[in-house]
Amino acid sequence: MLRELTHLPIVIDPSHATGMARLVKPMALAAVAAGADGIMIEVHNDPANALCDGAQSLTPAQFSDVADKVRKIREVITA
Numbered sequence: 001m002l003r004e005l006t007h008l009p010i011v012i013d014p015s016h017a018t019g020m021a022r023l024v025k026p027m028a029l030a031a032v033a034a035g036a037d038g039i040m041i042e043v044h045n046d047p048a049n050a051l052c053d054g055a056q057s058l059t060p061a062q063f064s065d066v067a068d069k070v071r072k073i074r075e076v077i078t079a
Contacts, residue, residue, distance in 0.1 A: 003035065010035070015042035015056040024058055025066050032073045041066065 002010050014027035028039050044050045044057040058066065 009037040011038040011040060012036045013040040015040065015053070015058075019056050021047065021056055021058055021062075024056065025062070025069075028066055029069055029073060032070050033077065035077070039070070 012028070012031035014024045014031060015021075018024060018027055024041060028041060031039055041063060042053050042057040043060060043063045044054060045060065047054040047057040047059060050057055
């Protein structure tokens with residue numbers, strides 16, 4: 001729907017949208033599959049001890065996994 005309403009890039013923030021780290025990956029992948037131009041994801045070395053946004057932050061290893069899967073989805077939808 002946004003593509004019909006604007007010419008601007010569509011960037012999704014699954015970290016803040018869900019507030020839960022366990023939901024960030026599926027929401028990020030869904031956003032990319034739906035055609036989002038970009039995603040913003042909170043990353044922290046130690047989410048449990050982060051001063052803010054820890055509950056929605058991924059570890060660097062988790063982020064790497066999401067980024068790999070995002071690249072694979074992009075390859076499929078842009079082929």
